[in-house]
Amino acid sequence: MALLHRADLRPSKLELLAAWLPGRDWFHGEPGADLVRVASYRFDDPAGEVGIETMLVRAGDGPVHQVPLTYRGAPLAGAERWLVGTTEHSVLGPRWVYDAAGDPVYAAALADAVLAGTGQAEEYFEVDGRREPREASMVIGTSGAPVAVPAVGTVRDVVAGDPTVIVTDAVELAVLRRLGAAGQRGGTALTGTWSGQPTPLPLAYASVR
Numbered sequence: 001m002a003l004l005h006r007a008d009l010r011p012s013k014l015e016l017l018a019a020w021l022p023g024r025d026w027f028h029g030e031p032g033a034d035l036v037r038v039a040s041y042r043f044d045d046p047a048g049e050v051g052i053e054t055m056l057v058r059a060g061d062g063p064v065h066q067v068p069l070t071y072r073g074a075p076l077a078g079a080e081r082w083l084v085g086t087t088e089h090s091v092l093g094p095r096w097v098y099d100a101a102g103d104p105v106y107a108a109a110l111a112d113a114v115l116a117g118t119g120q121a122e123e124y125f126e127v128d129g130r131r132e133p134r135e136a137s138m139v140i141g142t143s144g145a146p147v148a149v150p151a152v153g154t155v156r157d158v159v160a161g162d163p164t165v166i167v168t169d170a171v172e173l174a175v176l177r178r179l180g181a182a183g184q185r186g187g188t189a190l191t192g193t194w195s196g197q198p199t200p201l202p203l204a205y206a207s208v209r
Helices: 013-023 106-114
Strands: 001-006 034-042 049-060 063-074 083-089 093-099 121-125 130-134 140-141 156-161 164-168 171-175 188-194 197-208
Touching: 013 034, 013 049, 013 063, 013 083, 034 106, 034 140, 034 188, 049 106, 063 106, 106 140, 106 164, 106 171, 106 188, 106 197
Parallel strands: 001 121
Antiparallel strands: 034 049, 049 063, 063 093, 083 093, 121 130, 140 188, 156 164, 164 171, 171 197, 188 197
16 A cells, blocks of 8 residues: 655656656657656555655657656665655655665565566555545556565666666566567566556566576
8 A cells, every 4th residue: 555645746756757867778758848747556665664656757759658766765775876866745854766676675566566466556645634545547467377476685786778677686577668669578577558558568577587
């Protein structure tokens, strides 16, 4: 379950991404076009400390890009390379926003979602002491039957690009960046549908090492 706050973020997530994405070699956006959110989905952090959100965004008529992010209340040691930026949350205070490919909490959550079929987190707003469900903007699924997932362990390597490949002690993950552009890979696929995209598209792949 993801418990959300009706809060202001300064700068906003889209403002952070608009400054960060042009520096990625896999980003293809219409020059001068504003970055817009297409859809998003979340995973749970079992420890309840790290926010895990994957945003689908596009600039103008450019392709839909997948950008997994993690939100932390303090810097992640050794992850300077993956820092997208910092923002001020009106409820939670300062937040460090990371490209989730470099965050081990995301690697474990993605492995569970793809291989064990744990799915996306249900989202709720807390309003006057009660929880109000938030309708999901997309639906994710998997291409295979659920299997037991070994402990992911340490992230050993991350190969930036499209796909971004995350190598851990126990699993290898491939996160697609430009959706619909890459060919099929080996392993079990995480797929997604959203408004305007009724046919499932691959989002990521996972395989046990």
